[in-house]
Amino acid sequence: MNKDYTLAKDITSDAILPTEQGNFRMRVFVDDKGAEHSILSVGLDNTTKAPLVRIHSECLTGDAFGSLKCDCGPQLRAAMARIQEEGCGAIVYMRQEGRGIGLEAKIRAYALQDLGMDTLDANLALNLPADGREYDFSAHMLKQIGVEKVRLMTNNPL
Numbered sequence: 001m002n003k004d005y006t007l008a009k010d011i012t013s014d015a016i017l018p019t020e021q022g023n024f025r026m027r028v029f030v031d032d033k034g035a036e037h038s039i040l041s042v043g044l045d046n047t048t049k050a051p052l053v054r055i056h057s058e059c060l061t062g063d064a065f066g067s068l069k070c071d072c073g074p075q076l077r078a079a080m081a082r083i084q085e086e087g088c089g090a091i092v093y094m095r096q097e098g099r100g101i102g103l104e105a106k107i108r109a110y111a112l113q114d115l116g117m118d119t120l121d122a123n124l125a126l127n128l129p130a131d132g133r134e135y136d137f138s139a140h141m142l143k144q145i146g147v148e149k150v151r152l153m154t155n156n157p158l
C-alpha cells in the first residue's frame with residue numbers, strides 16, 4: 001500500500017487562487033499514473049496546531065455542474081468557507097471521479113440508478129468496485145507541503 005513516490009514529479013505548480021470563499025494557495029501534484037491532484041490551502045506556514053483538512057474526491061457533476069444527485073458541491077464549498085473562517089487548513093482535491101470509477105462509468109451507473117438500482121448495485125452490475133478510491137497519495141501530498149498532523153473534516157465515519 002505504501003508506495004514510494006519520491007521519484008514522481010511532485011510540486012509542479014504553485015499559485016494563489018482567488019475564489020468566492022477567499023484566496024487559497026493552490027499546488028498541483030502529479031501521481032505515477034499522470035493524474036493531477038491539488039491542494040488548496042490557507043495559513044499553513046504560521047501555525048503550530050493541526051490544520052483542518054478535507055480530502056475531497058472529484059465529482060464533476062456535483063462540484064462544477066451543481067448536480068442534485070449528491071451533495072459534493074455544497075460540501076466542498078462549505079469546507080472551503082470553514083477553512084477560510086479558521087484561517088488555517090487545506091482541501092486535498094483528488095482526481096478520482098465517481099468513487100474512483102471514472103466519469104464515463106459514473107454516468108452509466110446513474111442510468112442504472114434511474115431504473116431503480118442503488119449506487120452499490122449499479123456499480124456491481126457494471127463490474128466496478130463499490131469504492132475504488134485510494135488515499136495514500138493524499139497523505140504523500142500533505143507530507144510534501146510539511147503537514148504531518150491534521151484535523152480531518154469528513155462526513156464518512158470510516
Ligand SMILES: [Zn+2]
Nearest residue numbers: 059062070072
Ligand atoms: Zn458528487
